[in-house]
Amino acid sequence: xxxxxxxxxxxxxxxxxxxxxxxxxxxxxxxxxxxxxxxxxxxxxxxxxxxxxxxxxxxxxxxxxxxxxxxxxxxxxxxxxxxxxxxxxxxxxxxxxxxxxxxxxxxxxxxxxxxxxxxxxxxxxxxxxxxxxxxxxxxxxxxxxxxxxxxxxxxxxxxxxxxxxxxxxxxxxxxxxxxxxxxxxxxxxxxxxxxxxxxxxxxxxxxxxxxxxxxxxxxxxxxxxxxxxxxxxxxxxxxxxxxxxxxxxxxxxxx
Amino acid sequence: xxxxxxxxxxxxxxxxxxxxxxxxxxxxxxxxxxxxxxxxxxxxxxxxxxxxxxxxxxxxxxxxxxxxxxxxxxxxxxxxxxxxxxxxxxxxxxxxxxxxxxxxxxxxxxxxxxxxxxxxxxxxxxxxxxxxxxxxxxxxxxxxxxxxxxxxxxxxxxxxxxxxxxxxxxxxxxxxxxxxxxxxxxxxxxxxxxxxxxxxxxxxxxxxxxxxxxxxxxxxxxxxxxxxxxxxxxxxxxxxxxxxxxxxxxxxxxxxxxxxxxxxxxxxxxxxxxxxxx
Numbered sequence: 001x002x003x004x005x006x007x008x009x010x011x012x013x014x015x016x017x018x019x020x021x022x023x024x025x026x027x028x029x030x031x032x033x034x035x036x037x038x039x040x041x042x043x044x045x046x047x048x049x050x051x052x053x054x055x056x057x058x059x060x061x062x063x064x065x066x067x068x069x070x071x072x073x074x075x076x077x078x079x080x081x082x083x084x085x086x087x088x089x090x091x092x093x094x095x096x097x098x099x100x101x102x103x104x105x106x107x108x109x110x111x112x113x114x115x116x117x118x119x120x121x122x123x124x125x126x127x128x129x130x131x132x133x134x135x136x137x138x139x140x141x142x143x144x145x146x147x148x149x150x151x152x153x154x155x156x157x158x159x160x161x162x163x164x165x166x167x168x169x170x171x172x173x174x175x176x177x178x179x180x181x182x183x184x185x186x187x188x189x190x191x192x193x194x195x196x197x198x199x200x201x202x203x204x205x206x207x208x209x210x211x212x213x214x215x216x217x218x219x220x221x222x223x224x225x226x227x228x229x230x231x232x233x234x235x236x237x238x239x240x241x242x243x244x245x246x247x248x249x250x251x252x253x254x255x
Numbered sequence: 256x257x258x259x260x261x262x263x264x265x266x267x268x269x270x271x272x273x274x275x276x277x278x279x280x281x282x283x284x285x286x287x288x289x290x291x292x293x294x295x296x297x298x299x300x301x302x303x304x305x306x307x308x309x310x311x312x313x314x315x316x317x318x319x320x321x322x323x324x325x326x327x328x329x330x331x332x333x334x335x336x337x338x339x340x341x342x343x344x345x346x347x348x349x350x351x352x353x354x355x356x357x358x359x360x361x362x363x364x365x366x367x368x369x370x371x372x373x374x375x376x377x378x379x380x381x382x383x384x385x386x387x388x389x390x391x392x393x394x395x396x397x398x399x400x401x402x403x404x405x406x407x408x409x410x411x412x413x414x415x416x417x418x419x420x421x422x423x424x425x426x427x428x429x430x431x432x433x434x435x436x437x438x439x440x441x442x443x444x445x446x447x448x449x450x451x452x453x454x455x456x457x458x459x460x461x462x463x464x465x466x467x468x469x470x471x472x473x474x475x476x477x478x479x480x481x482x483x484x485x486x487x488x489x490x491x492x493x494x495x496x497x498x499x500x501x502x503x504x505x506x507x508x509x510x511x512x513x514x515x516x517x518x519x520x521x522x523x524x525x526x527x528x529x530x531x532x533x
Contacts, residue, residue, distance in 0.1 A: 009443060016353040065298040069361075073302070076360055076439075077353075083440045102440055107383075156360075157367045157385060 006088040006254040010247055013081035017240050020074035025233055027066045028219050036061035037165070037196075037217075044204050052186060055203040055210065057196055063163045067219055067232065071163070072155035074236045078243050079152040082145075085247055086120060092255040095122035105149040106137035127253045134246070148239050150226040161221055163232055164195035167202055168218035172209070185209040195222055195229055292372050292532050296525055299365035303358050303518055310354040311511045314496045317348060323448060323471075323494060330479060338479040339490065341471050344448050351496060351510070352446055356438040358514050362521050363435040366428075369525055370403070376532050379406035389420040389432040396421045411531050418524060427520045430513075433503045445499040447471065449507045452493040453478055468507050470499045 037057045044052040082103035090097050104119040106112055111132065120128055135141040155161050170189060187205035196202055196217070205213065221227045221235050322345035330336040366387035374381040388403040390396035404412050422429040438444045447470030466475040477492065495509040504513060 012349045012353060012443065015349075016357070065294075065301070069298055069302040069305075072364075073357055073360070077357075080356075080439050084443075087440075099436070099440070153383075156364045157371055157381070 001091075003251060003254045006092065007247070007251055010081055010084045010088055011244075013077045013084055014240065014244050014247070017074045017077035017081070020070050020077065021233070021236055021240060024067060024070035024074060024236060027064060027070055028233055031061075031064055031067065031219065032217055034061070036063075041210070044201075049204060051206065052188075052204050053207055053210075054201040055205070056199055056201045058198060060165055060196065060198055063165070063219055068155075068161050068163050071161050071221070071232050071236055075148060075151050075155060075161070075239065078240050079148055081243060081247065082148075085250060086123065088254055089120075089124070089127045089250065090122035092253065093122060093124055097122065103145075104131065104136060105142075105145045107146070107150075109137055109139045111135075111137060124253060127250065130250065130253070144239060144242050147226055148243065151221070151223060151239075154223055154226070161232075162223055163219050164222045164229065165217055166195055166220045166229055166231075167192055167215055168231065169216040170203075171214040173212045173214070185212075187213070193229065195220065292376055293369075293525070293529070296365050296368045296372065299361045299368055300518070300522055300525065303361035303365065303514075303521075306354050306358040306361065307511065307514050307518060310351065310358060310514065313348065313350050313354060314509070314511060317351065317496065318494055320345075322347075325477065325492065329482065335482055336479050337482045339477045339492075341473055341475045341477065343473050344471065347446055347448070347496060349443075352438075352443050355444055355446070355498075355510060355514065356435075358518075359431060359435040359438060362431055362514075362517055365521055365525065369528060370407075373404075373408070373411045373528070373531065374406035377406060377408045377411070381406060387420070388415065389428050391429070392421050392423060393419075408531070411528070414528060414531070425520070427517050428524075430503055431517045431521070434498070434500065437500070437503075446496055446510060447499040448494055449497045450477055450492055451495045451507070451509070454491045454493070470497060470507060 037060045039055060040058045041053040041055045044050075044054045082105075083101070086101055086103045087097045090101055098121065100118045100121070102119045104111070104116045106115070116132075120131060133141075134145065135143075136145040137143075138146045140146070151161055167189070170192075172185075172187065185206040185208075187203070187209055189203060190201055192202075203210075203213070203215070218231045218233075220229045221232045222229050227235055324342040324344075325339055326342045327337050327339045330338050366389075367385075370385050370387040371381045374385055382405065384402045385406065386403045388396060388400035390399055400415070404415060407415075418428065419425050420428045420432075434444060449470050450467050453467065464476045464478060466477060469475075478490070497507040497510055498504045498513060
């Protein structure tokens with residue numbers, strides 16, 4: 001088997017991950033476009049905020065399980081692509097893979113040498129050195145590998161990857177026409193970037209400002225410590241791209 | 256925004272409140288009912304079913320495209336007989352193996368999610384070792400299972416033991432585990448075309464070869480019969496895609512059927528555990 005054939009076998013997993021990513025994007029957009037919440041406001045009673053209104057959600061639809069399921073499948077295939085890379089590196093050297101053969105990623109902030117050797121037994125020294133330089137552990141250069149690994153475990157063992165709604169973007173339109181420029185109204189975005197919850201204020205503003213305000217919402221992964229409230233599509237896209245690029249770097253070592 | 260920004264411990268608490276979003280924030284954490292505890296498991300099963308439906312469509316489309324070339328020749332030693340044989344087959348689309356892998360992954364994930372839920376319902380915290388235990392044999396199972404079921408109530412452990420999740424017990428669970436591990440970690444699963452049957456318009460004996468019901472390779476004979484009976488309308492071959500993993504799945508069966516049986520087995524198993532969550 002030549003290099004391109006070996007690479008193609010690995011990239012099947014990446015292609016599959018990208019297919020799940022497309023499903024995720026469609027499901028997420030459909031959910032967001034359905035306006036899955038209801039809004040109300042009440043006077044802001046915080047000292048210094050007199051006259052302002054607090055906006056909050058009174059209900060939030062359950063995020064469709066299809067979103068978490070697609071994200072989980074995409075992440076699983078991406079993680080699996082790394083294991084297949086190691087297998088092809090072993091086979092490139094004419095060696096046999098074992099049930100320990102896998103791409104080594106470590107929960108702690110350093111490489112455990114004994115586990116590392118078991119996982120990569122049979123690959124070339126050059127490939128081994130290359131993997132070490134990646135620092136595939138928490139807080140290393142390859143921190144994203146640790147994120148991928150933890151999300152895959154979370155989805156497989158603990159339940160679906162948690163997803164919550166969050167404010168992704170906010171725009172306030174102010175009339176700046178000559179002679180009609182209005183003063184910038186007072187407003188604030190408490191909890192911006194945090195998960196949205198029922199009864200938790202996300203916007204406070206002068207009455208009427210809500211008609212000049214535009215929000216875009218997003219669905220977020222919210223896996224504590226690993227990926228705290230980051231957009232799910234962005235997170236999965238980033239992981240797939242990084243792993244895809246990593247696999248390409250190993251191409252010269254696949255014979 | 257790089258990964259690894261500062262954590263926010265309160266997020267875990269707020270997520271639990273969101274997940275049971277019929278409750279308002281002022282209420283304390285409430286006991287979640289059976290539906291919520293198994294909702295993740297059910298979601299995995301639903302996802303597996305979705306992938307299986309896609310797989311069935313891919314397999315049917317591929318088979319209907321007649322991805323094989325069958326030739327007929329006179330028998331070299333007995334020219335009064337004609338042999339039908341496989342000249343060539345087209346490569347099986349990678350979508351079939353990836354869909355198989357996704358189905359297996361979600362089925363296995365459903366079992367691990369169940370294990371996780373069984374620990375939680377017992378008021379304990381799952382560990383990194385919490386899995387639904389499946390082993391190669393009973394001895395390995397007795398050795399490995401205790402650390403995987405740690406934290407579950409004894410009734411749950413007894414129920415898992417009764418499943419006999421090893422090769423000589425519940426072979427489908429064992430096959431699921433082996434196939435999933437192979438697809439996930441090592442190399443892609445091997446699949447192939449097999450002939451599951453031949454039908455004839457006459458009652459004359461067809462003498463099907465013992466390549467029927469096995470993964471076919473170029474040059475394999477399918478059947479032979481007397482040349483006098485040979486017409487274009489005489490024979491129909493039924494082909495299917497099956498797993499080519501003889502150390503795991505010894506009999507050739509349509510891949511959709513193999514996975515369908517596993518899906519039903521896991522679904523029944525999950526349903527058996529429901530009383531433990533009430």
